[in-house]
Amino acid sequence: MTIASPGQVPRLWRALDAIDRWRERRGRGALDRAGRAVDPKDDGEAVDLRLDLAGRSAEVSVETWRLRVAGDERYGLDAAPLGPLATADGMLRVLVTSAGIGCASLVAEATAPLDRGSPAADLDAALWKGARLVAYAVRDLARGALVRRPLPPLAPAAPPRACVIAGALPRVVAAGLSHKAHDISTRREWAIGVRRKRWRTLRERAGDGWRILRAPPGTSWADPFLARHAGHRYLFFEEIDPTRRGSIRCGELNDDLSLGPTRPIALGGGGHLSYPYVFSNDGQMYLVPETAARRTVELWRAIDPPWRWELEATLLSDVRAADSTLIHHDGRWWLFTAIAAPHATDREELSVFWSDGLDGPWQPHDGDPVITDARWARPAGRPFVDAGRLIRPAQDCSLSYGRRIVLREVEVLTTSDYRERTIGTIGPEWARGSIAAHTFDHDDALEVLDGRWVRRDAAFRFPRRAWRRSGTRAGSGVVRS
16 A cells, blocks of 8 residues: 655645634644655555545556545635535535546545534544545455445545635634624523324324423533333433533423423432433343443443432443443344544444343444444434334534434444435424424333524623523424435
8 A cells, every 4th residue: 555645735724724723722733744745665565555645646557545525615615735625515525535447436425523613623624534534444445345436526636726715714713703702692502392202103203292391590401311110201311500511310201291300310420421321121221321421331220210220331441432322133232322533523423332232242343433424423312113114313413513313224234234324304493493403212102302592691682582481382393204
């Protein structure tokens, strides 16, 4: 394998990048490593794959992979040094393409999450993700599992024009000021919707009749999960305090869908807790909370359901894993979780582990991570079977965190292969005023969903525009399948 190094990054882009990093108080990024050549010695071995990260090599005698970045033209990322493409939907895509004698194809493609108003952070995300995509593709090529797709039309890579880079500066400054002003003048509040389930399959699902459960002032409620015990229905959820630290709480749902008194669930160890994935197996209630702050994935067993718990097993250690979700399928236990790769967030990649028993040992999937796309990587609730199909709810974090839920049909799930496809979405319009659809769960009688609302701070609110709180809201969120 040989590597062609990136060309020199234009000085004007470096100046824009430096200004943006200073504004965002960010440290060194991926661009600081650009331009460093890697020149392996000629050891006489035949070259079977060439990585051309500059997009300038004309050699086609061997297969050549190139990295392309599709940028967000609103922030000037179409002027990035690797010859990116401007996308109409504002997403940030990374492509690994293959060229050679009769082998032009798309080797890998992924979507990276966008930071709000920071091209430096956006470009860093794309470059680091590109490096990981190349590594994953080489691994799949070596194990004979690389899937090649037709190559989409791509404009030739070209050095960025100085006028385009200079024109991006006002947009960067304006976006940063707008972002900071918005943060100062508003507050974000998560709340939970609950309603009676009136559908048997997703095609019958409609979007009205939600009762919104709101947290006490200064806090938020998110990540709802349903559980039943001794004829009672309980709601587990995350409570977020004013410092944005999460804890797990539980309360009984009444017949009118109101929530009774809630109590904290003590899980020891301290740190941020969220995503209380509760489930039953052989008559026993279990809980897998998100414990990324402890760098573990933990399995807890109820000793006095649903209030008292004891640690049953540590399923994974030394990982920063988010929203871990377990299911039993085809005779095995499967663990879906979003693990943060180096220089990445926990919203970009889905890892799968499997085990013959609930308490392990857990083995990683041969193709781990099985998903490398921020549009549908991170879990968004309990997987379920619909009309004979295994459906995995996933978060779309491409433009913002928890923007909507994407319902993915798992078509193939084995220890060496994984494939899924999108069959529908649940958008933020599920409740009036919501800007997100984040976590979804349901049982035979109820369904729950959480969303996010933006409230203008009282100090910045016009006198005649007081917010009217309501216990029940109707929305129009519809699943499209």
